[in-house]
Amino acid sequence: MSRPLVVIPTYDERENLADTVARVHACVPDASVLVVDDASPDGTGELADGLAASDPRVQVLHRSAKNGLGGAYLEAFDWALERGFDPIVQLDADGSHLPEQLPRLLDRLDERADAAPADLVIGSRWVEGGSIENWPRHRELLSKWGSAYARVVLRLDTRDATAGYRAFRASALRRIRLEDVHTRGYGFQVDMLWHAREAGLVIAEVPVTFVERTRGRSKMSPVIVLEAILRVTVWGLRSRFGRRRRDAAEARGDGSAPRRSHA
Ligand SMILES: Nc1nc2c(ncn2[C@@H]2O[C@H](COP(=O)(O)OP(=O)(O)OP(=O)(O)O)[C@@H](O)[C@H]2O)c(=O)[nH]1
Ligand SMILES: [Mg+2]
Numbered sequence: 189m190s191r192p193l194v195v196i197p198t199y200d201e202r203e204n205l206a207d208t209v210a211r212v213h214a215c216v217p218d219a220s221v222l223v224v225d226d227a228s229p230d231g232t233g234e235l236a237d238g239l240a241a242s243d244p245r246v247q248v249l250h251r252s253a254k255n256g257l258g259g260a261y262l263e264a265f266d267w268a269l270e271r272g273f274d275p276i277v278q279l280d281a282d283g284s285h286l287p288e289q290l291p292r293l294l295d296r297l298d299e300r301a302d303a304a305p306a307d308l309v310i311g312s313r314w315v316e317g318g319s320i321e322n323w324p325r326h327r328e329l330l331s332k333w334g335s336a337y338a339r340v341v342l343r344l345d346t347r348d349a350t351a352g353y354r355a356f357r358a359s360a361l362r363r364i365r366l367e368d369v370h371t372r373g374y375g376f377q378v379d380m381l382w383h384a385r386e387a388g389l390v391i392a393e394v395p396v397t398f399v400e401r402t403r404g405r406s407k408m409s410p411v412i413v414l415e416a417i418l419r420v421t422v423w424g425l426r427s428r429f430g431r432r433r434r435d436a437a438e439a440r441g442d443g444s445a446p447r448r449s450h451a
């Protein structure tokens with residue numbers, strides 16, 4: 189794990205991007221940065237090209253239209269794995285994920301005496317020591333309820349299931365069936381977590397401070413929230429239904445148990 193890559197998806201983040209990239213490099217100078225821009229109307233893509241032209245550690249993936257956070261990350265993961273980056277980090281451009289806390293996530297991927305090395309580290313708002321700054325109450329509740337719902341329905345142990353600040357070992361991403369991850373919006377984070385758990389990865393959470401953006405506009409929308417709720421519900425039902433069918437088949441001893449389904 190010697191070639192860290194920080195992936196920053198962007199849509200209309202002109203006011204935030206340069207600052208975020210500079211802060212990443214101030215904290216982890218040897219990190220490469222991949223900006224994945226979805227043809228932002230405000231010119232974020234051109235700004236990213238300018239950053240790349242003046243710093244070889246920065247590269248840019250241009251996509252032709254706004255196609256969701258999930259699509260941007262999946263394309264970035266393929267790009268990163270093909271080029272041998274390890275580990276691979278997800279970071280929002282809007283300042284909500286503090287680059288200053290990046291070493292905390294990376295350190296937890298390392299071997300340590302008191303715990304198994306993690307395959308996936310999540311920067312968590314809802315574990316001891318984690319916090320939020322300047323978030324409106326309704327956003328806090330939505331996030332907490334969303335996490336709680338996903339935890340119960342999918343039987344996850346992770347406290348902050350919707351967190352977007354994450355570090356993956358490259359080997360972990362290779363073990364996840366990325367072709368089965370179809371969520372494009374907010375639920376992408378839960379989708380990845382669910383597949384990570386299904387793949388048997390060691391998942392750890394470290395506390396982070398999540399800071400509400402001060403510049404630019406949120407891309408969160410009711411459609412994105414609805415997509416997440418519906419998908420989580422379907423995965424939960426499928427996993428339970430599938431398990432019951434498998435148990436029944438095993439009890440009959442007919443060996444016809446279906447494979448665990450991936451939504
Ligand atoms: N490439 C790409 N990036 C996106 C897209 N939607 C959001 N982003 C980026 O993903 C990151 C998170 O998006 P935000 O709008 O901050 O959404 P959020 O953090 O879930 O919601 P807030 O808490 O309200 O900010 C930011 O860096 C966005 O610019 C998209 O469709 N394509
Ligand atoms: Mg945000």
